[in-house]
Amino acid sequence: DAMVIQNPRYQVTQFGKPVTLSCSQTLNHNVMYWYQQKSSQAPKLLFHYYDKDFNNEADTPDNFQSRRPNTSFCFLDIRSPGLGDAAMYLCATSRDRIQGHPQHFGDGTRLSIL
């Protein structure tokens, strides 16, 4: 059974047109993460939520926002997608932020920009 579910698997949007990617989890984990992964590169952490507490990485562009309306759901909003934002976006969860709790990943959403 899928425990971290990302929808849609593939998303196509136009240059500059806002897009939202969604992630849901059935693990009841406290922490939810969003990563961006470009081809043949390491997944790069954009931000994470610890419960309702939002934590942005210093180099995450302002164009990227996130919402977590409840424990189960987390959204990634890209306000004005540019061609450089085409990538795989991975959502992950973990029980807690302390070490010893591996992250559980969804299968990702591949975003294409036209």
Next chain:
Amino acid sequence: DQQVKQNSPSLSVQEGRISILNCDYTNSMFDYFLWYKKYPAEGPTFLISISSIKDKNEDGRFTVFLNKSAKHLSLHIVPSQPGDSAVYFCAASAKNYGQNFVFGPGTRLSVLP
């Protein structure tokens, strides 16, 4: 500035032999390391971890070795099976940074029958 490096983009190994995947890191604050495995069209799945208080951790066919002085870790898979063919990511975290993992770019392992 890559803090976690996997210098071999790909590796091919014969079925039944040992696979050795390497990972180097630059940040001496890192004290917890993980390996993830990723199949095409799927998200990474956790494989094995090691804390800096250990130099070896074993789980079935998978063993991770940590050399703190060299800032190097390796994943050994013995014996390798065709189902092990995947991309393997090394990740590191530091206690002060909580669970904010830094990932390497991955190594694609192909196990040939």
